[in-house]
Amino acid sequence: MKEPKVRVGIMSGQEIRFCFHGDYLFGEACFTGEQLVTYSSEGIKWKDKYYSELLFEPSGFTESFFELYEVSIGIGFHWERRENQSFQGALKFIVENGKLLVINLVPLETYLISVISSEMSASASLELLKAHAVISRSWLMNKLKSVNGVLVGKSEKPQFAIQDSQLIKWYDTDDHLLFDVCADDHCQRYQGITRASRPTVTQAVTETAGEVLMYEGEICDARFSKCCGGAFEEFQYCWEDKKHPYLSRQRDSKKCTELPDLRLETEAEKWIKSIPDSFCNTTDQRILRQVLNNYDQETINFYRWKVVYTQDELSELINRRSGIDFGTVEELIPVERGVSGRLVRLKIVGSKRTLTIGKELEIRRILSTSHLYSSAFVIERKGDQFIFYGAGWGHGVGLCQIGAAVMGEQGYNYNEILLHYYIGAMVNKLY
Numbered sequence: 001m002k003e004p005k006v007r008v009g010i011m012s013g014q015e016i017r018f019c020f021h022g023d024y025l026f027g028e029a030c031f032t033g034e035q036l037v038t039y040s041s042e043g044i045k046w047k048d049k050y051y052s053e054l055l056f057e058p059s060g061f062t063e064s065f066f067e068l069y070e071v072s073i074g075i076g077f078h079w080e081r082r083e084n085q086s087f088q089g090a091l092k093f094i095v096e097n098g099k100l101l102v103i104n105l106v107p108l109e110t111y112l113i114s115v116i117s118s119e120m121s122a123s124a125s126l127e128l129l130k131a132h133a134v135i136s137r138s139w140l141m142n143k144l145k146s147v148n149g150v151l152v153g154k155s156e157k158p159q160f161a162i163q164d165s166q167l168i169k170w171y172d173t174d175d176h177l178l179f180d181v182c183a184d185d186h187c188q189r190y191q192g193i194t195r196a197s198r199p200t201v202t203q204a205v206t207e208t209a210g211e212v213l214m215y216e217g218e219i220c221d222a223r224f225s226k227c228c229g230g231a232f233e234e235f236q237y238c239w240e241d242k243k244h245p246y247l248s249r250q251r252d253s254k255k256c257t258e259l260p261d262l263r264l265e266t267e268a269e270k271w272i273k274s275i276p277d278s279f280c281n282t283t284d285q286r287i288l289r290q291v292l293n294n295y296d297q298e299t300i301n302f303y304r305w306k307v308v309y310t311q312d313e314l315s316e317l318i319n320r321r322s323g324i325d326f327g328t329v330e331e332l333i334p335v336e337r338g339v340s341g342r343l344v345r346l347k348i349v350g351s352k353r354t355l356t357i358g359k360e361l362e363i364r365r366i367l368s369t370s371h372l373y374s375s376a377f378v379i380e381r382k383g384d385q386f387i388f389y390g391a392g393w394g395h396g397v398g399l400c401q402i403g404a405a406v407m408g409e410q411g412y413n414y415n416e417i418l419l420h421y422y423i424g425a426m427v428n429k430l431y
């Protein structure tokens, strides 16, 4: 197999300004310097001519790059801003919904170096970076395969299952229609060569080139989250009801492999209120810094955490976040838990109505102004207060980033790290 090319959707707009640094080919002709492409009802306008699409290929791949002006990054987040960004590979313009869509066609390994440089902290160990390179590559190749010919929406749309008095939603990344991945956090953050890639990232990607996680001949859907809380969750408890054997329950430890049945309320309570030994049970700032972005580092208590609401606060929050009028929330009753103790279904008993909600992300969304760390929590009532005792950060399926960082520090290599989190999977070299 040859190294695939990735089609990355970078930006859209009515008018795109950019610059070719080095020579770019349009058909047989060669161009360099400042360019302007605009959208009009007659098509894509460039140098006073109209086209249905435009494709510019670098003439000497390693030296040429193009610079796009005013690219939006962090769309919808508090750090949203515009900046000029540079990219290697080919540049393509197409029309989508009355706008120009800018696509970068880039070899997969080049794409990965950029993605891992922007997503991972500079202090991450080589083995952790290698593990992440294999995961990102697997995630992407799994996605590339699923795109073919399937007509799907562009936004993150919740999937529904409504039965009687239940509202069960789960969110999954919808595929893009006209390209493979977008450049923003929705897929993986990609900023081309705007920021210099770090030598250890290049080394991690090069040394694992072409390697993906496979299970029974299929590329794995390599999910990961920040901190499992000591036990891995299974895929079907967070997303659609499909079992992936390599995403199975297990203790996040090699010393202690015993794991109680956390689907049982009494066991879940004992587990969440204790501090069991596991790889991700750490408050070592030096290790946490490898995984967390700067703005996350104020928080170090996510292996076990606590949140307190008064009854009024909780009622207001649930009514506002769910858009459903529950009246005064009187009780929150766990209905179903996954194998990591994460709640899959939670019954909300209000003075006006009672409804069971799920799955984990919807529960986290409704019970916090942003998102609760995880849905692995137990609730205690104390007078007017609802006290949430919780474990972990994120969905807990697949690789636990903090656990993996600790394993890297303890001398495990990337293969051992991956095979600990993706049970029964294998690392295969595809090209």
Ligand SMILES: [Zn+2]
Pocket: 176, 181, 182, 183, 184, 186, 187, 188
């Ligand atoms: Zn996307």
Ligand SMILES: [Zn+2]
Pocket: 227, 228, 229, 230, 231, 252, 278, 279, 280, 281, 400, 402, 403
């Ligand atoms: Zn963990």
